Amino acid sequence: MARTPISVRLAKSGRFPSLDLPTKLPVFGLEGNCKSQDTNLFFSEDSSDILTAKAICVDCPILAECARWGVQFAEYGVFGGLSEKERFLIRGGKPIISLLDIEHIIQESIFILNSSAAEVALRFGVDKRTVVRWRGALRSSLEVA
Numbered sequence: 175m176a177r178t179p180i181s182v183r184l185a186k187s188g189r190f191p192s193l194d195l196p197t198k199l200p201v202f203g204l205e206g207n208c209k210s211q212d213t214n215l216f217f218s219e220d221s222s223d224i225l226t227a228k229a230i231c232v233d234c235p236i237l238a239e240c241a242r243w244g245v246q247f248a249e250y251g252v253f254g255g256l257s258e259k260e261r262f263l264i265r266g267g268k269p270i271i272s273l274l275d276i277e278h279i280i281q282e283s284i285f286i287l288n289s290s291a292a293e294v295a296l297r298f299g300v301d302k303r304t305v306v307r308w309r310g311a312l313r314s315s316l317e318v319a
């Protein structure tokens with residue numbers, strides 16, 4: 175039965191993961207303003223703690239990178255000066271992409287882009303014309319990322 179690969183679905187909806195982003199959190203803990211702060215502040219549900227965490231983020235040297243990472247990967251806490259609710263809205267109300275899914279998505283997109291159209295068509299139960307369309311969507315996403 176034909177199925178659309180998750181990498182293609184994400185590409186078509188403009189949610190293909192940015193592959194240049196680090197997928198591990200510790201880089202932020204080592205380089206960001208929060209490295210010597212109480213991490214409970216960043217994962218508190220108390221509004222004054224959230225404001226305090228956001229104030230720590232304001233002049234962080236990796237604010238933009240952290241925000242992009244957080245929107246994509248972090249469901250809870252303050253990242254890049256953005257709360258959970260703010261990141262949820264930026265994602266258009268869509269759930270985060272699990273870090274565990276990222277490797278699968280990457281491998282799948284590499285297979286679709288680099289294998290023969292016949293192999294891809296066989297694996298997903300579609301015709302070669304569909305594979306060409308999928309490749310276009312993936313390439314567009316990779317150029318934007």
Ligand code: SF4
Binds near residue numbers: 241252254
């Ligand atoms: S932007 Fe905020 S959460 Fe991210 S590394 Fe900097 S201080 Fe930490």
